[in-house]
Amino acid sequence: MTEKEKNKIKILINKKEIEVDENLTILDAAKHARIKIPTLCKHEDLHATGACGICVVKVEGMKKLVRSCTTPIQENMSIITHDAELHEVRKNVIELILSNHPNECLTCLRNGSCELQRFAEEFGIREKFFKPLIVEKSKDLSTKAIVVDAKKCIKCGRCVDVCQKIQEVWALEFINRGFDMRIAPAGDILLSDSPCIKCGQCSAHCPVGALIEYEETDKVWNALRDENLYPVVQIAPAVRVAFGESFGLLPGTITTKKIYALLRKLGFKAVFDTNFGADVTIMEEATEFYERYQLNRNKLPLITSCCPSWVDYLEKYYPELIEHFSTVKSPHQITGVLTKTYFAQKNNIDPGKIFMVSIMPCTAKKYEISRTDEMFASGFQDVDVSLTTRELVRMAYSGGIDFERLEEEEPDEILGNYSGAGTIFGTTGGVMEAALRTAYYLFTGKNLEKIELNEIRGLDGIKKANIKVDSKEIKVCIAHGIGNIKKVLDEIKESKTKKVKPPYDFIEVMACPGGCVAGGGQPYQISDKLRIQRSNGIYNDDKQQQVRFSHENPMVKKLYEEFLGKPLSKKSHQLLHTKYKPRPIYYK
Amino acid sequence: MTMQKEEIKLPNEIIEYIEKNSNKKGFEIMILHKIQEIYGYVPRKIAMELSRKLNIPLAKIYGIITFYHIFKLNKPGKYRISVCMGTACYLKGGEDILGEIENILGIGVNSTTEDGIFSIEIVRCIGCCGIAPAIVINNKVYGNLKKDQLIEILSEYTKIEGKEIKND
Ligand code: SF4
């Protein structure tokens, strides 16, 4: 994202002259010319390591083939990206990888979305030329969120790079070397005993089926056919702008009402929207901020807590900042507990029979649903199963649903209605924007005139702004990608030790770069372009809503009138708030 | 980090060593060598402590330990069985020998029997190609091995320790 003056230079790609920025690699220059060189280890989000060798090209004047992902272009360089010889070399690379790869495509979760499988298909590999040599290693299911199936690993290094450099969690590392090299947490312990925060960014970047979500579609199918149960479902904000990608729609297309219809077709008896829960989260969190600002300044900054990976990270790495954490539960937990209390009571349904499924862009939500006792506030597990967007896609396909032609449907009342503020929860900066819309109202009794806070939108890793509220200035900071938040937390820690005023009043954190739109459970092929397209979709959804403030959502008002009283009431605390505790980085 | 209460301290010897060498190149590896020199292996607790002291993620330390064959993660047995997997030994059935030893002791490579008597490791050529396949137990070389000799060889050591090999 550096916007320095870039010089253009001329190069020849496949004998055609083009002009491109001088500091590109051959791979990126080719992309500009709309030429696709195959890659396996290189991912757009990550630095090139040159590990796999599939991206080789010919450069005039060089004896050897060069790896296009690591080789910079030079003036007048003449490059051949595709010919019969390169085809042969690349085919060999794939064959070699396949010789250490189990032949399990039929039963692999990545069947159909695997990058290696696609190359094997495109390069016409129809039999194995090398005697396969596979290191047996059983699956690690311990986190119940991310599954490590190390024997399928092709050692591209993407996950290690994501986990160490982008998330700075360091749960995964390559251990051993040569043929024995594989990914594992330090000392071969289970992932659940490691620092892993379950963000699933490793699984979103893995080209094959070595890191995948903990799949629970069967549990949901079973619940759907159990006549004793009352299956209920909710969808998260970020799902609606990415789901369509798996059905040929452009990223960012809003498919909310088709997803509602799809869920009813699958057999759910009530279809709710996590965005409603998000509106409730905002009511509680904005009030929490307002009260701390007025009465309890030393508990500022207030830090958002709707991202379970982030919660896990804080509990492990910065337990001394726990008092700054908002105690409000995440929107899907709130929708869950309200379903099993308010909705159940209102409709005379036995909450013990309600089976609540949440459709999330997230792998960490699978962990969150049983994180602490507070996740059972209704007396039952508030959310029974959390599925990723990708899992719902598979259910839709196997459910024989023609998504494109589905008639749009409305959600069920009242946990289905949402405001524009609720929907922007799905993207970085969105929770803050939603909270500020309501906090502004709490401070001034008026609504913001300029609803859209463009200064805190976009993909910069750390965003800061001062928001004018009457005579006050509220200092906010937004970070996404765990590596970014560390710097902010260290600033807070320093201000605390020096006993000076912290640099921010309100901080939003999402573990995944880009926020939930680019969550670990979203459709594959993540890139910055996709992050922007999806988040534009989210902001469009906000624009399309008649109500843009959580505190003006009529159903939220009704909920407080009929059931909760007011934000931060005793009942709210019982049902909608949670606790945090320090956790060891390593359990073993 | 306030969490890990049951802090075990690094021995002074190591702390001094860290202070003396911390600006040298390849410093992490030097310390790990030192630790192994003291303990005979790199104990997990010490590695954790080191990670905290140096502010290096534990995963990175393990990446280093497992990259270099010289480092050990488990306390070696009183009798260290080194099975040669150099080309000659390998071709003459080194793998079968290894498999049989694993079978007899019920443990795998790079681990130690529960009673602490034996540990197994793999070594590259030990220069005994003429008598391949070969193993070394502590300093004693056994060559021209056949699978069925192994139980007898190992029993010599258990006898010294006043134990028997349980073979089931
Ligand atoms: S889920 Fe996140 S923290 Fe855990 S291994 Fe993957 S990238 Fe690392």
Ligand code: SF4
């Ligand atoms: S687990 Fe996946 S992302 Fe990680 S190194 Fe292996 S193939 Fe690459």
Ligand code: SF4
């Ligand atoms: S940013 Fe969103 S998708 Fe990513 S871990 Fe947090 S809640 Fe889940």
Ligand code: FES
């Ligand atoms: S993509 Fe360039 S070496 Fe793997």
